[in-house]
Amino acid sequence: MKRFRPDVDAPEYHGPYAPYDIIKEGTIAFLVVAILVVALATLFGSPDEQAVTIRTWSNADPIDFATTALxxxxxxxxxxxxGAPYNHGSLGQELGPLHLANLVGVTIPVNPIQDFIIAPLSSVPNDHPLRVALAQWHAAPRAERATWVARxxxxxxxxxWSNGHIVVPATRTGPLGVMINSLxxxxxxxxxxxxxxxxxxxxTTDYTxxxxxxxxxxxxxxxxxHQHLLGAQWGMMNETDSYPGQAWLWLYTFWYQVPPFSSSPNADVQVWAIxxxxxxLLLLxxxxxxxxxxxxxxxxxxxxWREHYRSL
Amino acid sequence: MAGLALLAALFPLDHLGGYIHWGWVDISYANAIVVALMVIVFVAALLAPFPGHGRRKESR
Amino acid sequence: MSSPDIERQWTTRLRHRVTGHLPPEKVLPDTQPAYVASWIYVFGVTTMVALSMVILTGFVLAIRGPLWWHTSGVGHYVNSLHLWSVEVFFFAMVIHLWGKFFMAAWRGRRALTWVTGVVTFLTSIAAAFTGYVSQTNFDSQWISTQAKDGINATGAGSIFNVLNLGQMLMWHIVLLPLVAVILTAVHVVLVRVRGVVPPFEDAPPEKP
Structure with a gap:
């Protein structure tokens, strides 16, 4: 006979059985949970902070918007x-010798200059100065564009921000003043x-x-x-306002708070690996x-099982 | 509509909440309450007497 | 057709297998071993009924689409029901998990029950996450732009784009709930097939 392993095998049960009405138990459980959920929803409601639009952002803080565009x-x-999956801006995070995202490649192409600046500006109709500025941008060699941007x-x-315009005290910046202001x-x-x-x-349903x-x-x-949602504030498990959040993510967000992950440029991939x-481990x-x-x-x-052991 | 106003939460948690800071621990009161309740309910479930036993049937 | 032919049919063999493993008195037992006498046993069924509340409230939210709850008092209330069902669901599931861990409920050929339970737990976390990023409000904007870095860093971001609302909503209301419900069903069937794990044998504590 195989040796009995107490953490793997279960002893054969020959003891008594007791009536147990699982359908009644399930019904009562449903009623209790339903009442609890209705009570919690009625007492506390749920949060719904309005989404930020680029419109609200640029009206609230035009300088931050223009600085970001720059x-x-x-x-x-x-x-x-x-870097991947959006562009080739960097190799992305590394796990040991592996740049996992980079291995998979650019699958959701986002070219910030083209997609965030040039393409939207090109869609503006009947704006002569803007059209001239874009023509100047397109005609310029890469080095000249870089010089304008650097200046x-x-x-x-x-x-x-004065009189409804972004003002930057710089000269010889080519079309940049018009482009940033138009955007x-x-x-x-x-x-x-x-x-x-x-x-x-x-x-579209894609807001990437x-x-x-x-x-x-x-x-x-x-x-x-302000809402205490930053990564360094255990933000992943927090919710807007005073609502409980995804508390079950405590272990995930925990790693971001402690060294070496709290200062690692590869924290995301390291924490995911952990x-x-x-x-x-839990599964196995x-x-x-x-x-x-x-x-x-x-x-x-x-x-x-105290009743059981008492009855032995 | 009055009927809809009844559906508004009685004590909405729509204000900024407090946080417990302790070393690198930083947890909202709401989450702390949820976690504490979980532990309390777990311990209570272990300790509370379970009704209805004693009506044992013979083993089969 | 002779009866041995019928016995060889796939249909007949499947029926025998199913009824062999799961006779009606195992599917819906009216007694349990006497050791099943603790409140800790109610958290499995509590998790299931909370899941059914999550799904029911989700159905109601689905009727008028993903933006309804921002503009309707009724919609917001149903959203509140949905949120609190989820909180109760995870609350009960975690206590269920703790309880089953301390009973070592994987003993006696019940390892697959444990494994399906853990996979259901992980699937539920993903399902909840896709719900959080499908809220179409500030919370979903922030959570998705934060979470993208972790998911992208693993390489999974190339197919699982958390910034794509349509994709996340589909995962949230079709794929992940379906997987979670199927896993739950398998989990429960396994519990019924194997029965509730018996107590450890009362042996004296191990000698050092």
């Missing part, structure tokens, strides 16, 4: 140097919100581009910080010696 041009935004960027620390006007009118989602024709653009600004992150491993508890002995050794089962 960041797309000079390649300093998150999206500009993201504009150097002066951008002194950017002001800001477009954003403030709401037209840019539309221009960014209509990339697939009439219908406007979300990436909004997330590149500091306005969006400041709203989130969580995959943790999930696998019945097969892992040591782990599967914990319940027998901590003896909580003595409390659960």
């Amino acid at each position: 960041g797309e041009l000079n390649g300093t935004t998150i999206t500009a140097h993201y 504009y960027t150097r002066a951008a620390a002194h950017m002001t 800001t006007q477009m954003a403030r009118s709401g037209a840019l919100d539309q221009a960014l989602v209509t990339g697939h024709g009439f219908y 581009k406007p979300l990436l653009f909004v997330a590149d600004g500091t306005y969006f992150a400041n709203l989130a910080k 969580m995959m491993l943790a999930s696998l 508890v019945p097969f892992i010696p040591g782990l599967r002995s914990i319940p027998r050794k901590v003896r909580v089962y003595r409390v659960i």
Whole structure:
């Protein structure tokens, strides 16, 4: 006969049986849960903070919007140097020698300069100065564009918003002044919100581009910080206002708070790797010696089955 | 509509909530309450007497 | 057709297999071993009924589409029911998991029951997450733009684009609930087939 392994095999039960009405139990459970849910919903409701649009962003903080647009041009935004799956801006995060996203490649192409700036501006009708500016941009060699962007960027620390215009004290910046101002006007009118989602024709359900653009600004992150939602604030498990959030993500968000992940440029992929491993451990508890002995050794089962042991 | 106003939450949690800071632990009151309740309910489920036993049938 | 021919039919053999493993008195038992006497046992069924509340309230939200709840008092209330069902669902599921862990409920050829339970738990986390990013409000904007970095870093972001509302909504209301319900069904069938795990044998504590 095979040896009895207490953490793998269960003893044969020859004891008594008791009446147990599982349908009644299920019905009562349903009623209790239904009443509880109705009570919680009636007492506390649920949160619904309005979505940020590029229109609300650029009206609330035109300088942040214009600075972000400039960041797309000079390649300093998150999206500009993201890498796969959006573009070739970087190799992306690495796990040991592997750049996993980069291995899969660019599957959701986002070119911030073209998609966030040039294409929307090109859709504006009947704007002669803008058309001249875009023609100048398109005709210029790469080096000249870079020079314009560099000069504009150097002066951008002194950017002001006056009389409905973005003003930057810089000269010889080519078409940039017109482009940034036109894009800001477009954003403030709401037209840019539309221009960014209509990339697939009439219908769309894909908000990749406007979300990436909004997330590149500091306005969006400041709203989130105010709501205590930043990654460094255990934000993943928090909810807007005072509602409970995805508390079950505690272990996932925990790793982001502690070294070395709290300062690692590859924290995302490292934490994901850990969580995959943790999930696998949980899944395989019945097969892992040591782990599967914990319940027998901590003896909580003595409390659960106390009636049974008392009757022996 | 009055009927719809009745559906509004009685005590909406639509204000910024408080957070417990303790070292690198940073948890909202709401989540802390949920987690604490989970532990309390778990312990209560272990300790509370379960009704209805004692009506045992013979083993079969 | 002679009776041995009938016995060899796939249909007949499947029926015998099913009824062999799951006779009616196992599907709907009216007694349980006497050791099934603790409140901890109610959290499995509580998780299931909370799941049914999640699905029922989700049905109502689906009737008038994903934006309805922003503009209707009734819609917002149904959204509140949906949210709190989810909170109760996870609350009960985690307690169920703790309870089953401390009973070592995988013993006696019940490992697959544990495994399907854990996979259901992980699927539920994904289902809830896709719901959070399908809210079409500030919360969904923030959660999706944050979560994209983690998912992209694994390479999965190339097919699972959390910034694509249509894709996330489809996963949330079709794919993941379907998987969660099927897994739950398998999990429950396994519990019924194998029965509730018996207590550890009362042996003296191990010698050091």
